[in-house]
Amino acid sequence: MTKLKRAYDDPAGDDGWRVLVDRLWPRGVSRERAAIDDWAKEVAPSPELRTDWHHDPDRFDEFARRYRAELDDNPAVDALRAGLADHPVVTLVYGARDEQHNHAVVLRDYLEERW
Numbered sequence: 001m002t003k004l005k006r007a008y009d010d011p012a013g014d015d016g017w018r019v020l021v022d023r024l025w026p027r028g029v030s031r032e033r034a035a036i037d038d039w040a041k042e043v044a045p046s047p048e049l050r051t052d053w054h055h056d057p058d059r060f061d062e063f064a065r066r067y068r069a070e071l072d073d074n075p076a077v078d079a080l081r082a083g084l085a086d087h088p089v090v091t092l093v094y095g096a097r098d099e100q101h102n103h104a105v106v107l108r109d110y111l112e113e114r115w
Contacts, residue, residue, distance in 0.1 A: 001016075001088065001089050001090070002084065002090050002091075002092060002108050002111060002112060003015065003016075003089070003090070003091045003092070004091070004092050004094065004099070004104050004105065004108055005018075005091050005092075005093055005094075006093070006094060006095065006096070006097075006099065007020065007022070007026035007029050007034055007093050007094065007095045008026065008028075008029060008095070011033075011034070011035040014089065015035075015089070015091040016087055016088065016089025016090055016091060017037050017038070017083065017084075017086075017087035017089065017090045017091070018034075018035055018036050018037045018038075018090075018091045018093050019036070019037065019038045019039070019040050019080070019083070019090060019091070019092055019093060020034070020036045020038070020039045020040065020041070020093045020094075021040050021041075021043055021044055021092045021093065021094055021103070021104055021107055022041065022044055022093075022094055022095050023041045023044035023045075023047070023050070024041075024095075025039075026095035027095075029095075034093070036093060038083060040076065040079075040080050040083075042074065042076035042079075043071065043074060043076050043077055043080055043107060044103060045063075045067050045070065045103050046070060049063065049066055049067060049070065050103075052066075055096065055097075055098060055101070055102075057098065057100075057101045060101045063103075063106075064106045067103055067106050067107075068106065068110055071107070071110050077110075077111075080111070081111065081114075081115065084111065084115065085115075092104045092107060092108055
C-alpha cells in the first residue's frame, strides 16, 4: 500500500516506511519532526520541469505527462521500487500545498501502475 502525506502533517504509526520525494527539504520542518526513513530526491521532477509548471493546476496534465517521461528514463525509480517491495506500507512524503496536483500523486500512480 502506498500512501501520500504532506511533510507538514504529523507522522502516524500506520505510515510505514516514510520516503521524502522532494528535491529540497521542506522549509521549517525539522528532521526529527519529519520522521523520514529515506530521502529519494533523485525521483523528484527536474528543476526545469518544476519551474516550467510552477504548481499551476491548469497545467497539471502536461506536467504529469512530462514527469512520467522523466521517470521512464530515471534509474533512481528502480531503487525506489526495490525499497517499496521491502515494505508493506509506504508513505510518500512531499511539501506541496496542493494535495491533488503535485508530483507525489503522479509518482504514486506511476509506481502503482508499474509495480
